[in-house]
Amino acid sequence: MTAPVPLSRLSVNQETVRQLSLPDLAAGCVKEGITAVGLWRSPVQEYGVERTARLLRESGLAVTSLCRGGFFTDPEPAARARALDDNRAAIDEAVTLGTDTLVLVSGGLPPGSRDLVGAREHIADALAELGPYARERGVRLAIEPLHPMFAADRCVVSTLSQALDLAERFPAEQVGVVVDTYHLWWDDQAPAQIARAGRGGRIHAFQLADWITPLPAGVLLGRGQLGDGSVDFKAFRALVDAAGYAGRIEVEIFNEELWARDGGEVLRETAERFRTHV
Template sequence: MSADSPSASAVDVPSGQPARVPTPPPGDPRLARLSLNQWTTRGWSLREAVDGCVRAGVPSIGLWRDKVAETGAAEAARIVRDAGLRISSLCRGGFLTAREPAPRAEALADNRRAIEEAAEVGAPCLVLVVGGLPDGDRDLTAARERVADALAELAPYAGRHGVRLALEPLHPMYCADRAVLSTLDQAIDLAQAHPAAQVGVVVDTFHVWWDPQLPQAIARAADRIASFQVCDWILPMPADNLLARGMMGDGVIDFRAITHLVHAAGYQGDIEVEIFNADVWAADQDAVVATMKRRYVEHVV
């Protein structure tokens, strides 16, 4: 019997616990907006991830640039298109906080390439992780100003290519090395200097669930919400805090409360499951997708 059969005895990964709900079959209307971010099934190539989505009835996929590079953007676009899937996002651009002219120019050039790749594959948005403090730097204000300056150069270029830049605030523990934007309000402040079609924001539950101003910030974001990503905050946190993301229901986040806020703000796009977790990556990837579907209908929608 298929692991995707509602009557099959299924086990969730990576918890090893019996599934609490049946696996939604392909065509289940509750899956209509579900997207698999490629990093959740990191062991799969782009083609394998697309085939996995088709088998499972997941209608959308979030692409990563390294996976796209393995096939080339044109071939990646063809693979996704021929499978009948949507693309929810391309990850990632950003890292825009360099002080010196040479690394700054290199970062801008790479982001222009990323915008071109997003346009070629047909991704509606390019997720930006803006970067942390350069080595030896302690000036957060100046780092954020450099991000704003870079956006002033990149936003019009993205607009000409029909791509929306999506600023992703990261949890404050990543402020020093990955993102000097730590709250949704900070991301909205930067985005509002540009047309909404050029610059939006990402609401990622892992990064924003803790924020006491989150309800007001999501309402304020409104049509700036370019991507909605979900995964859980698990304890104890692993030694590598990049891998602290868990399967929905394995941690502490109230997903339905955040989903309600995002919907109320007017967002009608895909809901992308993005999990960085060594145990998830080590598991059978079809079992990961099956667990993802069960947890999505149980906890998110």
């Protein structure tokens, strides 16, 4: 029912193949016909932000997003000031890297707190400060709802609905959302919320990973290669397409088994799985 997805829509997030250096990532993508990557701040800073930008430009690779800003929920003034400074630095790095999207992982409950509603308000306060700064530089802040299993320690924004409730307080050019199948696949409200996000022009990124079990200790590295788990990617793509999103689709998998393998082989497999399952 859905037309086959062209490989030109694939972007591979560098954490999917974190065993690859940036030059090897760039060369591997070129070899497999992959035309875009998603980046993380820490390996980019290690290699050098300007140097990364030059490498990717010379390789003809687009940058779909930079991960990550966020961690806005600690109300302690010094922590809050540090978080805002760090997010402004992330926005600047996004500009240098030539991407228009900074992914935000909003932060968990502050230490000792049980106040989810209050923590979400701290996020709104930070977005109000950062939105204009980002907008002036052509960068959009993309709130990523994380699976509810991360609500305490990583991100109090657990559903696309909550992310949109936050984003819609600001212009779509400043603040949007990430649609990530790993975090949203279980939610029967996701289809309606994807449509809502599309109507508002707020789908700033579309990311894929599969849901596999059993989850490992700490659950962070439990994501699966496309096709290995429970996610119906074609159904998700149909929803996101129908919502008017025509941009790149980023594969972002954290999985120690993938990291232990040859990175070039994982890139090839990812492109194949993308063609077959998405």
